[in-house]
Amino acid sequence: MKVYYPSIKNGSAKELEGSIYVITFFVSETPWAMNEKMDLFKHVREAESWLEGKAKEYGKTLRFVNGVHGLFEPFEIDIVPDYNSGTPQTDIAKKYLKAAGCPSDTAYPEWIKKNSGCDQSLVFIIANKEGRGYANPIYWESDGPEGTILYHSENNKLIASSIIHEFLHLFGAIDLYETDVQTADNSARMEKMYPKEVMHNHYFPLTELVISPLTAWLVGLSDNKESWFETFLPK
Ligand SMILES: [Zn+2]
DSSP states (O other), X not given: OOSSGGGTTOSSOOOSOEXXXXXXXXXXXXXOOHHHHHHHHHHHHXXXXXXXXXXXXXXXXXXXXXXEESSSSOOOOSOOOOSTTSSOOSOHHHHHHHHTTOOOSSSHHHHHHHHHSOSEEEEEEEESSSOXXXXXXXXXXXXXXXXXXXXXXXXXXXXXXXXXXXXXXHTTOOOOSSSSXXXXXXXXXXXXXXXXXXXXXXXXXXXXXXXXXXXXXXTTSOOOOOTTHHHHSOO
16 A cells, blocks of 8 residues: 555645635535534634644644635535545545535645635645545645545534544544554554544544654654654555
């Protein structure tokens, strides 16, 4: 597996520094109460503040600028991406940018700059249904819009730490729990070193969650590459 590592500094979300435009879309196939969307947007702000605070600890200035679609009125789009019914869609960011008024796939950096003044950006879709969230980092090309989707339902409410986890993927972070990226041994290793690391297990209060030196290095918060990182990096 060589897929995750090269996403460092690729795509529209390169590193956790400077000003980053987050374009959030609320999408639903059924009517969705505005109050609930407002509450969810508070989680987006919470996640962003947490990341801004962590960046500050590393001496970086980070600021998120927000654009929101579908909050006051339903956002008209013909697809609400679904993970459970098949493979994850890889071009969600492009589709949603276009629906938000971006003239073409290649015009997005200028369009982002004009709308927000930011050089970096990410698309964030909050879907009002059951599903398993995922991120679409850009692996190989140097540029292109990056996006992530998370689901919210009565049984599986969206929480701020899930937003943090997926956003970090777009900046180059890798999963540190047992997946096709990490072995069970590696997951156990991380559990000993940083049990509350956000890419390992994010189900902790925000005040307890941490970013390990490995994740900090992957997302550009630190230049300090420690020798133990190698064990966790996709070969
Ligand atoms: Zn993950």
